Amino acid sequence: MWNKNILLITLRSDIGGGSKHLNSVFENLRNHFNFYIASPSDEPFGTKWSNELNDKFFKLPHRKFSILFFLKLIGFIRKNKIKQIHAHGKGAGIYARLLKIFLPSVKIIFTWHGFHIETYSKISKAIYIFIEKILSGFTDLFINVSEGEQKVCLDYRIYDSQKSVVIYNGLKDVYKTFDKTLLRKNLGLPEDKFIILNLSRFDKTKNVTAFVEIASFLKDEKEILFVLAGDGEEKQNVLSLIEKRNLKNIFLTGFIINSMDYVAASDIYLSPSLSEGLPYSLLEASMFGLPIIASNVRGNTEVVIDNTSGFLFELNNLLQAADFILKLKSDSVNYQRMSYNARKIFLDKFTEEKMIFKLKEVYEKIIL
Numbered sequence: 048m049w050n051k052n053i054l055l056i057t058l059r060s061d062i063g064g065g066s067k068h069l070n071s072v073f074e075n076l077r078n079h080f081n082f083y084i085a086s087p088s089d090e091p092f093g094t095k096w097s098n099e100l101n102d103k104f105f106k107l108p109h110r111k112f113s114i115l116f117f118l119k120l121i122g123f124i125r126k127n128k129i130k131q132i133h134a135h136g137k138g139a140g141i142y143a144r145l146l147k148i149f150l151p152s153v154k155i156i157f158t159w160h161g162f163h164i165e166t167y168s169k170i171s172k173a174i175y176i177f178i179e180k181i182l183s184g185f186t187d188l189f190i191n192v193s194e195g196e197q198k199v200c201l202d203y204r205i206y207d208s209q210k211s212v213v214i215y216n217g218l219k220d221v222y223k224t225f226d227k228t229l230l231r232k233n234l235g236l237p238e239d240k241f242i243i244l245n246l247s248r249f250d251k252t253k254n255v256t257a258f259v260e261i262a263s264f265l266k267d268e269k270e271i272l273f274v275l276a277g278d279g280e281e282k283q284n285v286l287s288l289i290e291k292r293n294l295k296n297i298f299l300t301g302f303i304i305n306s307m308d309y310v311a312a313s314d315i316y317l318s319p320s321l322s323e324g325l326p327y328s329l330l331e332a333s334m335f336g337l338p339i340i341a342s343n344v345r346g347n348t349e350v351v352i353d354n355t356s357g358f359l360f361e362l363n364n365l366l367q368a369a370d371f372i373l374k375l376k377s378d379s380v381n382y383q384r385m386s387y388n389a390r391k392i393f394l395d396k397f398t399e400e401k402m403i404f405k406l407k408e409v410y411e412k413i414i415l
Contacts, residue, residue, distance in 0.1 A: 049079045053131045053410065054124060058110045058138035060086040060093030063248065064327040065136045065160040068216055069093070072133075075403040080410060083127060085120060085142075091304065103127070110138055117142060121149055129153065131413055136160050140182070147185035154413045158190040161324030161346070162199055165377035166251045179205045188413065190406075192216050192325040193343025195206060212409065215349075216325045218404030220394070221307065222334050230312045236298070240272040241376050244313035244329045244337075247307050247320075249279030254342070256281065256288055257365055263292040264369035271376065273317075276300040276309055310335050315375060316357075317368065323347055333393035338385035340371045350397070356389040 056147060057069050062189035070092050073082055084096045085105040097104045105123045107116055120142065124132075133156040134143035140157045147155050154188065164172050171223040180203075183189075189211040191197035197213050227332055231238050243262075255275065262273040273296055275285070304330070310316070316332035316339045323329075323346025332339050333350060341347040353359045358371040375382050 051414065052083065052127060052129045053080050053133060054083045054085060054127075054129045055133050055135065056085045056107070056139040056143055057135040057141075058087065058107060058134060059111075060091075060096065061089045062091065062302075062306075064324075065095070066218070067327055068158075068160065069135050071217070071219070071399055072403070072406060074278065075393050075399065076407060076410070079407060082303060083123075083129060085123070099294075107142075112138065113140055117145065119177050121146065124150060124153065124380045131410065132156065133158070133410075140186075141396055142281075144182040154187045154321040155185060156188045156413065157186050158192065158411070159196065159324060160192060161252075161322070162196050163189075163252050163324075164199075165321045176203050176205065179203075183210070186210070188212065188409065190214050190409070193323075193346050193349045195349060196324055199345065212405075212407045214402060214409070216327060216330060216399055217397050217399040218327065218330050218334055218393075219399040220334060222336075222390070225311055227312060230308060234308060234312055236312055237272060241269075241270050241315075242313040243271065243273045243315045243317050243372060245273075245275050245277075245317050245319075246303075246309065246331075247275075247277045247279075249277055249281035249285060251281065252321050253279075253281075254319045254321050254362075256284055257270070257342075257362070258317060259285055259288045259292065259294070259297065261317065261319065261365050261368045261372075263294055264366055264371065266292070266294055266296050268296070268373070271296060271372070272384045274309065274313065276303050278302045278305065307331055307335070310337060313337060315340060315372060317372070318342060318347060319362070319368070320344060320347065321362065325349060330393060330397045333389045333397065336386040336390040338375055338382060338389055340368050340375075350392070351394065352388070356385055356392050 083103045085107050087093050087109040088106050132143045135158050137403040143155050183206045191213045204316045227240050245258045249255050258293045310331045316337045318341040322344050339351045341351045342362050343359040351357045360367040
C-alpha cells in the first residue's frame with residue numbers, strides 16, 4: 048500500500064507567492080494525499096493550516112533556522128510515518144535536505160520559488176552555490192517554477208537535468224466582468240486616472256525604488272497615477288526617494304490582502320524586479336487582461352511576450368519603461384490587443400488546474 052503521508056514545509060505563511068502556492072497545493076490535493084504542514088503560524092495561511100490540520104501541523108519559526116525545532120521536527124516525521132517532504136523556499140530547503148541526513152529513506156522534493164542570486168556579493172554567491180551543490184546530494188527532485196530558473200541552476204551545475212522538472216505556478220481563474228468605476232470608488236482610487244500598479248514585498252530583489260524612478264519620469268503627466276501596494280524593508284528608501292523627487296503621482300496603499308481588487312482596478316502592471324522565479328503578481332495581471340511592462344529578466348520573460356502581451360525593458364534603461372507606458376496609454380487599439388493576449392497566455396499556460404495536474408503526477412511518481 049502506498050504511503051501517502053506528505054509533509055509540506057515553508058518558513059513563510061504570510062502573504063506571498065510561496066505561501067499562496069503551498070496553500071493551492073494543499074487545497075487541491077488534500078483528497079488525494081495525506082498532508083502535514085510545517086510552517087510559521089502567521090496570518091493568513093499559518094493560522095488557517097494550524098486550525099484545519101490540528102496535530103498534523105508543526106509550527107516553525109518565521110524565516111529562521113532553529114536546531115531545537117529541527118530536532119523536534121525529526122520526531123514529528125517519525126511519529127507520523129512521513130516518507131515524502133516537499134520544501135518550498137530556501138529556508139525550508141535547508142530544513143528538508145538536512146532532515147534527509149537523519150532520515151535517509153524520506154524522499155525530498157525542493158522548490159525554490161526564485162533562485163535569486165543577483166543581489167549577492169561575489170563571495171556570498173560562491174558560498175551559496177557551493178552549499179546548494181552539497182545539498183543537491185540530499186535532494187531527490189528539484190521543481191523549478193520557470194525554464195529560466197532551471198537553466199541558471201544547470202549553468203551553475205547545482206544538479207543534473209534528470210533531477211529536475213519545470214512546473215509553472217498557476218492561479219485559479221477568478222476573472223469575471225465587473226464595474227471598474229465602482230471598484231475604484233470602493234478602493235479609494237480616482238476614477239479618471241490611468242493607473243499603473245505594482246504589488247510587491249519591498250525588498251531589494253523586487254527593486255521597488257525603480258518603480259518610483261519610472262514614476263518620476265512621468266510626474267508631469269496629470270492623467271497617470273502610480274499605485275504601489277505592499278510593505279517591507281525597503282519602505283524607508285521608497286519614502287525618501289518620493290520626497291527627494293517631490294512626487295505627487297504615487298499612491299502607497301501599505302499592506303493589503305485584496306490584491307486582485309487592485310489588479311482589476313488598474314490599467315497596466317509594472318514590474319522592475321531584478322529577478323523572479325515565476326511571479327504570481329504577473330499571473331494575476333495576466334488573468335485580468337492587464338498589459339504588463341516588466342524588466343527583461345528571467346521569470347518575467349516567461350509571462351510577458353514582448354510587444355504581444357506587454358513590453359520588456361532593460362534594467363539600465365528605466366526611461367524605456369516610461370515610454371512604453373505612454374505608448375500604451377495613447378494607443379487604445381494596441382492596448383486592447385495586448386490585453387486580449389495577456390489573458391490568453393494565462394489561460395494557455397498558467398491556470399491552477401495545469402499546475403496541480405503536474406504536481407499530482409510528481410507526487411505519485413515519488414510515492415511509487
